[in-house]
Amino acid sequence: MKKVFSKIFVGIGITIVSIPVLLLALFVVIEVVGSIANHAATNKQTNELTAYIEKSIEDASIIDMYSFTGNTSGTGNHVECESMITFNSDMSEDDVNNIFEVRYKYHELEKKDGSYVITVYGDAPFPDNIEGH
Structure with missing residues (x-):
């Protein structure tokens, strides 16, 4: 009886x-899987942006690509995907900006x-x- 208790x-x-x-x-596994998925989404976004530039701007010559996954604004605890591509083109800045406004809601164009x-x-x-923390 004692052994049973x-x-x-x-x-x-x-x-x-x-x-x-x-x-x-379980928490650690979810965070690791989430991190891997977020980085994969950023890479996909950067590749799609590169393809969009090459398709939409005929004389585009891509110089550099950069991507970042994390808190880009510093104002909250969230993760965003940031893709930055530097390229050359003879098109005007307004024409290039119009091309990106058609597809991307949140973008910045700088010459x-x-x-x-x-x-x-x-x-x-x-x-x-x-x-994002």
Whole structure:
């Protein structure tokens, strides 16, 4: 009888200790998967932006590409996808800006040293991921 109670108490003790450990492990796995998904979304956004530039601006010559996944504004705890591409083109700044306004809601176009720098911001699939803190 004593052995039965002893086994029951040991089982209850193991359960009480293992539940927080399992919940913590689940949290870590979700954060890691979210981080991987957010980076994949940023890479996809950058590749789509590159393809859009090459398709929409005939004389575009891409010089540099940069992407960032994380909190871009510094004003909150959220994750965004930022893609920045530097390219050359003989088109006017207004014409180039009109091309991007058709497709991208959140973008910034800047002309620097004869080159265009387009920055596009997108939503991350896991916006509340740890990378936004």
